[in-house]
Amino acid sequence: MTTTTEKTANVPEQSGEKNAPLLEVRDLHVEFHTRDGVAKAVNGVNYSVSAGETLAVLGESGSGKSVTAQAIMGILDMPPGRIPKGEILFRGQDMLKMSADERRKIRGAKIAMIFQDALSSLNPVLSVGYQLGEMFRVHQGMSKKDAKAKAIELMDRVRIPAAKERVNDYPHQFSGGMRQRIMIAMALALEPDLIIADEPTTALDVTVQAQVMDLLAELQREFNMGLILITHDLGVVADVADKIAVMYAGRIVETAPVHELYKRPAHPYTRGLLDSIPRLDQKGQELFAIKGLPPNLLNIPAGCAFSPRCPKVQDICRTEVPALHDVAEQDGTAMPGRRSACHFWKETIHG
Amino acid sequence: MAETADVKEPNVSDVKVSDASTTAEVEAVLDAPVERGEPILQVRNLVKHFPLTQGILLKKQVGAVKAVDGVSFDLYQGETLGIVGESGCGKSTVAKLLMTLETATSGEVFYKGQDITKLSGRALKAVRRNIQMVFQDPYTSLNPRMTVGDIIGEPFEIHPEVAPKGDRRKRVQELLDVVGLNPEYINRYPHQFSGGQRQRIGIARGLALNPEIIICDEPVSALDVSVQAQVVNLMERLQDEFNLSYIFIAHDLSIVRHISDRVGVMYLGKMAEIGTDVQIYDHPTHPYTQALLSAVPVPDPEAREGRERIILTGDVPSPANPPSGCRFRTRCWKAQDKCAEEVPLLAVPEVFAGKQTPAAHESACHFAEEKDVVHAA
């Protein structure tokens, strides 16, 4: 595969500092100007991913998890979207300050994205082989024949049976799971450093979902890629993530390594989510339900955005926006990677 | 075929068929109450084939999509029967057939002993009053041009005998209150509500006629996690309050386990396995059920190393051209020649027959064996 690794962007290689994150999002804000007012979709998000690491961004619809990803990819519609503040550092360089040309070279070659709906992301009038090969023709100037051979190789790699015979088929001739594999193949084509997968398996059946997640995890290990997995499914997250960022109303409310989060959530929203999902292995009583509705982004509650739905709400929650505190053990030992945006994180995690 | 001959296939003979013939008699039968725990709905060998045609003027049938191909089950009064399966397994078509929204190709649906697939006119309307439906997509199942009051009040306009005209507005407001919405929202339009609130409106519409059975086709799968729990709890509360029987169709196995008393697993138009929730989830005997259960991601990172995952190869075959014999054999790791030749019947497997074990429940597999895939090793 050495022939495919060509430097397509003028981005400095990871130099001396080995632990520098691949991608770092700093204080990102995104708003949409609608006729009803300004919808604040993302309000100061910070997260980072290193090579070989899987970050799961967990949130419900309207939490800003997909909008953040689109801002990273530079595929936000602007207008109505606007990024008033923030930095998106890829290998230390702020992508928001790059020219359109520079960003385009990173997109696809260095950072690739997988969407939820594979059917509408593929062009229905071009064969799958042509679309896969296009990555090589466009980015690397390969000949048509070589590109096709590459396409077959990629299809083999994502374990599409009979790749050679199917390379000239059209997207509608593949099943949902196979189409999602083709999307993965496309994302992998230029061996990117980072893959952003936005609900990659939500549209798939359970048994196919397992196949696709397995494939994705295996390829990630093989290429030592960073992976940002955007999802609302607590089960999928538990299966593949290394660390988790929980989003609510455009903010990160909690970050934690995966095992820690499920064992001891440090934010009432996370706790509520975990309590509200039914279990496969036991029959519970009545489900715990978080009361109320996700907030209106045009009119986010003052103070903590979760306060109107929070069972532990106090006066301070309605007036003061909680910072993302570092979480520590009861005896004060730091818990690396754990943060919570709750005034009462101590009570939530220890009490 | 000696070994299959003595296996009892669910048959019409075990249904207490009503002998009502005139419309009035039929209506009387349909309005009679059913004891708790007695079968209220009995489905026998239900088949729905959608013809595949060619040609514009003279349509020629060139095949059929066998969406539902011989499904039988009972629904008991007051219980929740969950039906799970992947897309294309025919579970939504079953819902439409039970609602008589589609005409069955063959087979019977007995509601209180009355075959509703043969009814029409007033008798059918009486059935519709008693069997209602909640839809999957709360965004498309409410008419965007009608107010909430009109949507929930429409059942009364169609069945004026249920509520006199002057009472209707009050009834609608009561229903809004029952499903946890502010009764003052009566004049609002659907697009002013969020997904969860819309689903509550859909449920209120389903409740309006005081039905006995509600068929829920993926009622929470379009909703956010935190809202799903609210709606599931609401549905459980309403079941107790109004003495309802539910058929709960979904692809989310965890929610089905939570809400169901019994569960049926469908694959390619057939029922693979059916039993109580403990029998299906803790003692599955059909390999498809086992694969399905093991594939569900469990929200517990500790389980990810310990749990055995059965990853199936390939995709669900097309229902237009299903495999011979057992439909699951093309993806089954246990498949043998017998599976291609003989269709396994839905019955208690012989190995477990007569034994007092939770594994002794109906399962359509020649080589059924128990395997707990849900609980980590």
Add this chain to the structure above:
Amino acid sequence: MPDNKTPQAGPAGVAGTGPSTAAGLADASNASVASAAEVIAEAGKPESREKARSLGQDAWRELRRNWIFWVSGVLLVLLILMAAWPSLFTDVDPRHADLRNHYLGGPQWSHFFQEDWFGYNVQGQSVYARTVYGARASIIVGVCVTIAVTVLGGIIGMIAGYFGGWVDTVLSRLTDVFFGIPLLLGGLVLLQAFTNRTVWTVTFALTAFGWMQIARVMRGAVITQKQADFVTAARALGAGTNRILFRHILPNVLGPVIVVATIALGGYIATEATLSYLGIGLKDPTVSWGVDISAAQKDVRDGPHALMMPASFLSLTVLAFILLGDAVRDALDPKLR
């Protein structure tokens, strides 16, 4: 490796997934449109909102903010006033001819609203008065044909779309047959049969050959709505055909039909003028823009104003209706918001 090795290939597959550039860009924008929609949908919570707000009221809110709507609206109000009460604009008799004094008299641009504002035609009649009075025939034909076509085409399309099967096959083929006949040709042939041609005969002829487009739009919209979940829900409640058609389907298909009809209205006015110009539509005692254009063409070198003024009004009217249709479509189609 230097980056100039990268082939210059326009916007490369966006997100590393987009195949051809167009498709790639489409993905990307779809994705973010969806998220914007998500955000906006979330914003539409009832708590902070006034009471009921129907889609019609929403459309009106949208329409009010569109300047195209106001421009076309003001124009159309003026034209409709002209058609209904021409005497509000002029007290000159459009049929009064004074050949001796006014043969092809030139326009006096500063004489606003006066007899000689637009000059005189070859008969010595006031072009201004005739233009004002000519609006009536055009507007009546345009509006009546549109109403008739919407009703006729709408019914045919609705029956074909809702009942499907052989009914649809027959009606759709019938529509295709009529589509094969150009509106103008059909109108010409049919009008030959009438010796006494009024606005009503012209309306009849244009309706007979103009209903197909509405029928097609209606059929398509009905087929889409027929499969909507809320229609299934109504059927599950036991609703009859009438209720489903008129209460559930019709209100939801009116939008596209209204848009097509409004845009087509301008076309009918133009066709009426063309027929009159060809001498097969309205005839002399009736004052009409088409008749005047036809009469003025012979003297276009000596008195171009006699041709230009009715022609300009005709174009303006057609344009106003098309713009209105556009504005209405923008307001009714929430996807474009």
